[in-house]
Amino acid sequence: MFDYPNKLNIIFNKLYLFGIKPIIVGGYLRDKILDMDSKDIDIELYGIDSLDILETILQEFGEVHTVGKSFGVCKLDFDDLEIDFSLPRSDSKISKGHKGFSIITDKSLDFKSAASRRDFTINAMGYDVKEKKLLDPYGGQKDLHNKILRAVDIDKFAEDPLRILRGIQFSSRFNFVLDELLLRIFYKLINKNILKELPRERIYEELKKMFLKSSSPSIGLLLLKRLHLMEYFGFSENYEQVDYFSKHKTLDEKLNILIFLSLIYTQKTLKLIEKLSKEQKLLTGIALYIKVQKDFNINDSTVYTLYSLAKKVNIEFFLLYLDAYHWGKQTLQINILRNKAKKLCIFNSPLPALIEGKELIKYGLAPSKKFSVILFQAYEAQKKGKFKTSKEAQKWLKTYLVSLS
Numbered sequence: 001m002f003d004y005p006n007k008l009n010i011i012f013n014k015l016y017l018f019g020i021k022p023i024i025v026g027g028y029l030r031d032k033i034l035d036m037d038s039k040d041i042d043i044e045l046y047g048i049d050s051l052d053i054l055e056t057i058l059q060e061f062g063e064v065h066t067v068g069k070s071f072g073v074c075k076l077d078f079d080d081l082e083i084d085f086s087l088p089r090s091d092s093k094i095s096k097g098h099k100g101f102s103i104i105t106d107k108s109l110d111f112k113s114a115a116s117r118r119d120f121t122i123n124a125m126g127y128d129v130k131e132k133k134l135l136d137p138y139g140g141q142k143d144l145h146n147k148i149l150r151a152v153d154i155d156k157f158a159e160d161p162l163r164i165l166r167g168i169q170f171s172s173r174f175n176f177v178l179d180e181l182l183l184r185i186f187y188k189l190i191n192k193n194i195l196k197e198l199p200r201e202r203i204y205e206e207l208k209k210m211f212l213k214s215s216s217p218s219i220g221l222l223l224l225k226r227l228h229l230m231e232y233f234g235f236s237e238n239y240e241q242v243d244y245f246s247k248h249k250t251l252d253e254k255l256n257i258l259i260f261l262s263l264i265y266t267q268k269t270l271k272l273i274e275k276l277s278k279e280q281k282l283l284t285g286i287a288l289y290i291k292v293q294k295d296f297n298i299n300d301s302t303v304y305t306l307y308s309l310a311k312k313v314n315i316e317f318f319l320l321y322l323d324a325y326h327w328g329k330q331t332l333q334i335n336i337l338r339n340k341a342k343k344l345c346i347f348n349s350p351l352p353a354l355i356e357g358k359e360l361i362k363y364g365l366a367p368s369k370k371f372s373v374i375l376f377q378a379y380e381a382q383k384k385g386k387f388k389t390s391k392e393a394q395k396w397l398k399t400y401l402v403s404l405s
Contacts, residue, residue, distance in 0.1 A: 002132075004028075004032075004041070008081075008083075011058070014060075014061075018048070020045050020047045021046040022129050022130075023043065023045075023126040023127065023128055024127040025042050025125070025127075027040065028041045029125050030122050030144065033125075033144055043083060044087070044111075045087060046107065046109075048087065048107060049107040054074060062076055063076075063077060064076050072089050073087075087106075088107065089106060089109075089117070111128075116138075116152060118152050119157060119166060120140075120149055120150060121138040121152055122143055147175060148176060149170055149177065149178050149179065149182060157185060161195055164186055164190065164194070165206035168220050168223050168224060168227075169207070171219060171220065171223055172210045172214040172216070172217055173213045175216070175219055190227055195232070207233075211242070211257060211260040212249075215246055215247070217242045235264045238264050240327040241263045241264075242260060244323075245259055245260065245320070245324035250320065258282060258286060258289070261286050262285070288313060292309070292312050292318065293321070293325060296322075298322065298326070298330055298334070298337075301336050301340055303340075303344065303385065304384055304385075306341050307351045307383040308383060310344075310349070311351070314349075315337075315341045315347050319337060319341075322334060353375075354378075354387065354393035355393050355397055357371070359393075363397075363401060374400070381396060381400075
């Protein structure tokens with residue numbers, strides 16, 4: 001018997017009253033068989049052909065969101081679960097790209113026919129809730145056991161270019177190998193430059209999953225290399241670094257992806273990131289990490305150096321990147337930097353300036369290039385310890401201004 005949250009039974013019992021058969025499908029079933037946690041549940045419903053009727057049935061359980069009637073899918077947030085309800089459907093290729101399909105919902109489809117449109121056998125299983133029976137028409141459970149990735153239908157597989165990247169990230173996440181037939185079709189599609197049909201956002205989402213959900217992202221990178229895609233994405237071969245950081249990830253996904261991409265990009269290939277993401281902060285952050293790391297002497301833990309570093313980056317986050325960049329070989333020195341930054345109270349923010357523009361205005365100075373130079377020199381003096389209090393800062397400023405006159 002397949003284990004699923006018992007609280008779903010109240011929904012299932014309601015569906016039974018309308019002659020609707022729920023089948024748990026997709027990633028939730030796959031992950032449970034692999035003994036992995038998952039909160040996203042996909043449920044395919046047989047015996048109903050109208051989303052409007054489904055929305056009416058489900059509304060007592062929470063807010064229902066229809067994400068696309070043409071796809072026959074609606075979402076329900078139920079307690080801490082995110083549930084996707086879908087109707088069985090078939091699709092046919094009508095144009096290029098990931099979205100070039102004509103989709104038809106069909107309540108008369110049996111499970112095997114409906115599952116034939118899925119990408120991999122491990123994603124083409126279902127669990128019949130009422131009959132308490134695993135539905136596995138394409139041998140997905142055996143492939144999970146053997147750690148192999150196979151296409152449900154090799155001809156249909158070739159119709160969607162996104163499936164190449166999905167295959168790479170699944171291989172990386174679960175440490176699966178591609179079967180020979182699938183590997184050959186990957187080479188064939190890549191040689192046709194089929195990835196150019198994909199919007200960059202979709203490429204980026206699959207690569208993020210490869211990094212964020214893999215315990216050893218190097219598996220995905222090595223597969224990209226084997227498929228001659230490392231140069232396509234501009235990745236460097238820092239396998240040890242990404243695997244090291246994967247074991248030291250934070251709870252902040254945006255920070256994690258920033259560090260991962262910083263580890264595998266170089267300044268020469270930084271522009272390629274623009275093909276993947278519109279997030280300007282991500283692009284700026286990667287460029288900054290690369291530049292600061294290049295100029296930073298890891299063995300220099302002087303107060304001045306740390307004050308200067310804190311002005312450029314968040315030290316806590318940067319040291320996570322730096323530790324991964326050296327893949328644990330400089331952890332002792334990084335801990336020295338970390339502890340010293342904490343004692344100086346600059347671990348997450350720069351040293352507060354004791355002399356600001358308002359002090360210069362009191363002395364009759366107006367904002368100008370000279371104004372900026374004075375503030376820079378004042379902050380440099382503060383970092384070097386020439387003054388530590390507001391009173392000492394004012395004394396230093398008077399002396400400095402006199403020297404300029």
